[in-house]
Amino acid sequence: MTTQRVERVDTVLRHRLASVVVACEDVFDPHNVAACVRTAEGMGLQDLHWILNQYGMRMLSTVAKSADQWLDFHQHAGTAAGVAALKAEGFAIWVSDLQAEHTLETLPLPPKLAIVIGNAKHGISDTMRAAADQKFILPMHGMVQSFNLSVALAMTLGHVVPRRRAELAARGETGDLPMARMWPLRRKWLDYSVERAALVRRELGDLG
Numbered sequence: 001m002t003t004q005r006v007e008r009v010d011t012v013l014r015h016r017l018a019s020v021v022v023a024c025e026d027v028f029d030p031h032n033v034a035a036c037v038r039t040a041e042g043m044g045l046q047d048l049h050w051i052l053n054q055y056g057m058r059m060l061s062t063v064a065k066s067a068d069q070w071l072d073f074h075q076h077a078g079t080a081a082g083v084a085a086l087k088a089e090g091f092a093i094w095v096s097d098l099q100a101e102h103t104l105e106t107l108p109l110p111p112k113l114a115i116v117i118g119n120a121k122h123g124i125s126d127t128m129r130a131a132a133d134q135k136f137i138l139p140m141h142g143m144v145q146s147f148n149l150s151v152a153l154a155m156t157l158g159h160v161v162p163r164r165r166a167e168l169a170a171r172g173e174t175g176d177l178p179m180a181r182m183w184p185l186r187r188k189w190l191d192y193s194v195e196r197a198a199l200v201r202r203e204l205g206d207l208g
């Protein structure tokens with residue numbers, strides 16, 4: 001384990017966002033799943049919710065580039081369950097939807113935000129649409145009707161994440177992952193760099 005590795009893990013954790021999460025509704029194509037995972041991780045999010053109605057989740061590791069090992073996945077059996085779980089945690093639900101009228105710039109950022117991305121073929125479900133606190137559209141200026149869903153996610157996070165980071169910076173903060181979540185993640189991430197980490201920890205008397 002190098003000092004640089006420990007510093008990198010600590011820096012990334014300090015910049016992690018728990019107040020913005022992504023929820024993918026019935027996104028099943030492994031390329032899209034992997035691209036969403038990689039985008040969310042690269043933007044510094046920690047939580048990805050999979051809301052599965054008809055499909056199981058499959059991921060292409062070649063596209064995800066191991067981004068999945070740095071994230072926490074939350075799976076929900078159906079839209080109603082996913083919405084209930086997110087609302088119970090206090091998240092406002094913003095749905096990216098081609099039928100929406102608002103654009104992101106016009107919406108004030110809530111303290112906790114779940115961004116929902118829809119299925120490539122059918123888009124957002126009616127249940128999700130009805131449950132949404134806000135629906136937004138990414139303006140389209142070309143001939144095609146919609147963006148690829150992982151591109152829509154990247155564009156959305158490209159707007160929302162800098163806004164949240166600016167709010168944090170104004171308070172002198174870099175991220176908002178609670179300390180109680182940071183420590184177990186730090187331990188898990190550092191273990192990735194050590195061969196047979198569990199054995200090493202046991203031999204050292206697991207000093208934490």
Ligand SMILES: C[S@@+](CC[C@H](N)C(=O)[O-])C[C@H]1O[C@@H](n2cnc3c(N)ncnc32)[C@H](O)[C@@H]1O
Nearest residue numbers: 096097117118121123124137138146147149152
């Ligand atoms: C390929 S699109 C789905 C197209 C589908 N035929 C429909 O009518 O919604 C997949 C998902 O990406 C997101 N998306 C794509 N383009 C978007 C846009 N211009 N504005 C908002 N969301 C968009 C939405 O979440 C959408 O459900």
